[in-house]
Amino acid sequence: MRQGDPSPSDNMDVAVREMSLIDGFVFGFRQPAISAAIVMSDTVNVQSLRRRFRTLLSTRILLSESEPENTGLSPERLFVGDLANAVHAVLQTAGHPVDRRFVCRRSQAQDTRKWQLVLPAFSQIAAQQTLRWVCRMAAALSSSGTRDAFTDDEAAAFDLLLDNLVRRAPSGSNARNLLEAAYAASLPVIPLPGGTFQIGWGQASRRFSSSTSDETGTLAMNLSRRKDWTNRLLHMAGLPVPRQFPVRNRDEAVAAANRTGYPTVVKALDLDQGVGIEAGLQDETALCAAYDRVAKASKSIAVESFLPGCDYRLNVLRGKVIGAVHRVPAGVTGDGTSTVQELVARANEDPRRSTRRSSVMKPILLDDEADELLKLAGLSRTSVPDTGTFVQLKRIANVSTGGHTVPVLDVLHPDNRHICEAAATAVGLDIAGVDLIVPDIARSWREKGGGICEVNGRPQIGLTYPHVFRQILNEYVPSKGRIPAFLVLAEPDDPFAQEVSEKILAAQPAFGVTTSSMQWKGGQKGGIARETPLHGARAILMSKSAEGVLAQCTIAELRRDGCPFETIDGLIVLSATAKAAQCVEGLRTIAKQVRGPAIALKGTSEQEMLASVFSGGTIIAVSDPAAMVRVLCKHVENTSGQS
Structure with a gap:
C-alpha cells in the first residue's frame, strides 16, 4: 500500500484514519483501491445518524439502497456501509465509473467503533477526497443534534468537491459509458495517458479514446474534422448534402445566402458539439447577426442551404447503423x-x-x-x-445546448439507413455519428427530401442506446479481453520460482514473464527492469504480442500493492517465508480473483495454507516445478477461447 493523503488529526465523532492506496487488485475488485480506518466516538447515536445522513445526501445525489437492518450486522457496520455507498454515489455524480462493492472489517475483534474499509476507485485521489468529505459531513451531523439538511457553507463545499472530482473523471460521456460497459462485462481496463484506455490484455486488447478506436484511420479523422471537406466528399460519393459556400466576411455571406435562398444556415467548419451553427435564418438581418456571432468562435465559416425537417443522429459501427435518435432542440x-x-x-x-x-x-x-x-x-x-x-x-438540436433525444431506431426507413451507412464508409470511419435532416425518419429521403449535414468522427453516443457501448466492446475486443494470467508467490531468490519461470517460457514462448531478476516479452528480454510486480505485469499486458503473463511477487509485495492483475488463472505458492498469519491474510485478499488451480509442492506449509484459504477451489499438490508448469499449460489448453 502507498501512503495516502494525511488524515485529519481533529477529534471528530466520525473520522478517517490510516489512509493508504492499493495500486493493484484485491477482493475481486475491477479497479485499484483505497484503504482507510473509520473511527466513531462512543457518543455517536448511530441509528439516528444513519437516518439523517441518508436524508441529507439524498437531496443532492442518488443513493443506492442501504443494506437491510435484518442481516445481523451491527448498526456501526451498517453505517460504514452507508459511508461507502455515499462515496460511490458522489463519485458517480461526478462522472466516475464506479464499482459499488466494498470490504468492511473490524480493525479489532471486539471493537465495533473502528472499522477497516477498502473501496475500489477509478481515481484513488478522488476516492480519498470523497471519503474524507463524507466522514466530515457525518461528523457535522452527529455533533449538531437533529439536523438533516446542508448549511449554505456545506452546500458550497459540496459543489467545490464535485468540481474537483469532475476534473479527475474520464473526459466526456463516451469514455465514462464505455468504461462502465467494460467493467459491467468484466473486461480488464488499463488507463493510459491522454484520456486513452486499453480494454483487454495483450493480444486480446484494443485501445479507445472517447468514441474513436485504434482502428480509426488518421485520414478519416482529418476528413471528418472539416465540415466543408466532408460535404464535398459526400457529394462526390453521390449522397444528398446541402449546398455549401465558404465565406470570409459579411458581404460574402450575404452573397452566398442569395444563392442558397432563405431560410439559410451559417456554420463554423472546424467546431464540434453544435458550437458555431445558426440555422433557419430568415433574412439578411438575421444572417448578418448570426455571422458575427459565429465569427467570434471561428475563422472558417460557410453559408449552407437550409434543409427543412427534423434533426436525427445515426450511430454507425463498422458500416452498420446501430442507433438512431431524434434530436430535439x-x-x-x-x-x-x-x-x-x-x-x-x-x-x-x-x-x-x-x-x-x-x-x-x-x-x-x-x-x-x-x-x-x-x-x-x-x-x-x-x-x-x-x-x-x-x-x-435554440435553432439547432444538440444536447450540449440544452436539447434532448428520442429513440427512433425502430421506425428508421431502409433508404435513410443506407445513406448514413454509405456516408460513414465514404469518409472511412469505423465509428461515426451521421447527422441526417429529413421531415420524417420513417419515410424515405427520396420521397420527402432531406440530406446529410455532418459526419462526426468522434460522436457523442449518449445514454439513449446504452447497448451501443456493449456492442462496440463485443465487436472489437476478442476473447473477453483476456489472456492467461499466472501468479507465483515466492521470495526473489527462490530456485523453484526461477525454474517455473524458465520452463513456462520454454513451453509458451509468446508469454511474458516478470520476476525480480528478469523481464521477458515474446521471447525477448525486456528493455528496463521492473519497479514493482504491478509495473512489470502491466508492461506485458500492454504488449499486443503477449499471449499470456506470469508474474512473480512476494507475500510482502502482495499485501502492500495487491495482485498485479484482477483475475488469476493459476496460482503457485512457494517459499512463503513471511509469518503464516501474514501469508494467509495476503492469500485471502486475492481469493476471489483466483479462477484456476492453486498449486503448491506436496507436504509443505504452503499446501496447508492453500487448503485453509481455498477450501472450495481447485488445489493441486505436485512434486516439482516441472509438474507445476505442466498443470498451468494444461489449464491454458483446456480454457483456450473461454472467458
Missing part, C-alpha cells in the same frame, strides 16, 4: 399558466441538467438567440404558451 412545453422564463427555470431544476462536464443534460439558456426565436413565434420571455405548445429556444 432546447425548448419548453407550455402548461397554460406559466411564462416562458418560469418554464425554463423549472426545466433547469432537473438535477440531470448542469454545466458540469459529467452532466447528462445541459441547462436551457434564455439568450439573444432564444429571444429571436420567441419574437418569430410572436412570444416573449413573459408570454404564457398554451398547454401542450412546444416553444423552441
Whole structure:
C-alpha cells in the first residue's frame, strides 16, 4: 500500500484514519483501491445518524439502497456501509465509473467503533477526497443534534468537491459509458495517458479514446474534422448534402445566402458539439447577426442551404447503423399558466441538467438567440404558451445546448439507413455519428427530401442506446479481453520460482514473464527492469504480442500493492517465508480473483495454507516445478477461447 493523503488529526465523532492506496487488485475488485480506518466516538447515536445522513445526501445525489437492518450486522457496520455507498454515489455524480462493492472489517475483534474499509476507485485521489468529505459531513451531523439538511457553507463545499472530482473523471460521456460497459462485462481496463484506455490484455486488447478506436484511420479523422471537406466528399460519393459556400466576411455571406435562398444556415467548419451553427435564418438581418456571432468562435465559416425537417443522429459501427435518435432542440412545453422564463427555470431544476462536464443534460439558456426565436413565434420571455405548445429556444438540436433525444431506431426507413451507412464508409470511419435532416425518419429521403449535414468522427453516443457501448466492446475486443494470467508467490531468490519461470517460457514462448531478476516479452528480454510486480505485469499486458503473463511477487509485495492483475488463472505458492498469519491474510485478499488451480509442492506449509484459504477451489499438490508448469499449460489448453 502507498501512503495516502494525511488524515485529519481533529477529534471528530466520525473520522478517517490510516489512509493508504492499493495500486493493484484485491477482493475481486475491477479497479485499484483505497484503504482507510473509520473511527466513531462512543457518543455517536448511530441509528439516528444513519437516518439523517441518508436524508441529507439524498437531496443532492442518488443513493443506492442501504443494506437491510435484518442481516445481523451491527448498526456501526451498517453505517460504514452507508459511508461507502455515499462515496460511490458522489463519485458517480461526478462522472466516475464506479464499482459499488466494498470490504468492511473490524480493525479489532471486539471493537465495533473502528472499522477497516477498502473501496475500489477509478481515481484513488478522488476516492480519498470523497471519503474524507463524507466522514466530515457525518461528523457535522452527529455533533449538531437533529439536523438533516446542508448549511449554505456545506452546500458550497459540496459543489467545490464535485468540481474537483469532475476534473479527475474520464473526459466526456463516451469514455465514462464505455468504461462502465467494460467493467459491467468484466473486461480488464488499463488507463493510459491522454484520456486513452486499453480494454483487454495483450493480444486480446484494443485501445479507445472517447468514441474513436485504434482502428480509426488518421485520414478519416482529418476528413471528418472539416465540415466543408466532408460535404464535398459526400457529394462526390453521390449522397444528398446541402449546398455549401465558404465565406470570409459579411458581404460574402450575404452573397452566398442569395444563392442558397432563405431560410439559410451559417456554420463554423472546424467546431464540434453544435458550437458555431445558426440555422433557419430568415433574412439578411438575421444572417448578418448570426455571422458575427459565429465569427467570434471561428475563422472558417460557410453559408449552407437550409434543409427543412427534423434533426436525427445515426450511430454507425463498422458500416452498420446501430442507433438512431431524434434530436430535439432546447425548448419548453407550455402548461397554460406559466411564462416562458418560469418554464425554463423549472426545466433547469432537473438535477440531470448542469454545466458540469459529467452532466447528462445541459441547462436551457434564455439568450439573444432564444429571444429571436420567441419574437418569430410572436412570444416573449413573459408570454404564457398554451398547454401542450412546444416553444423552441435554440435553432439547432444538440444536447450540449440544452436539447434532448428520442429513440427512433425502430421506425428508421431502409433508404435513410443506407445513406448514413454509405456516408460513414465514404469518409472511412469505423465509428461515426451521421447527422441526417429529413421531415420524417420513417419515410424515405427520396420521397420527402432531406440530406446529410455532418459526419462526426468522434460522436457523442449518449445514454439513449446504452447497448451501443456493449456492442462496440463485443465487436472489437476478442476473447473477453483476456489472456492467461499466472501468479507465483515466492521470495526473489527462490530456485523453484526461477525454474517455473524458465520452463513456462520454454513451453509458451509468446508469454511474458516478470520476476525480480528478469523481464521477458515474446521471447525477448525486456528493455528496463521492473519497479514493482504491478509495473512489470502491466508492461506485458500492454504488449499486443503477449499471449499470456506470469508474474512473480512476494507475500510482502502482495499485501502492500495487491495482485498485479484482477483475475488469476493459476496460482503457485512457494517459499512463503513471511509469518503464516501474514501469508494467509495476503492469500485471502486475492481469493476471489483466483479462477484456476492453486498449486503448491506436496507436504509443505504452503499446501496447508492453500487448503485453509481455498477450501472450495481447485488445489493441486505436485512434486516439482516441472509438474507445476505442466498443470498451468494444461489449464491454458483446456480454457483456450473461454472467458
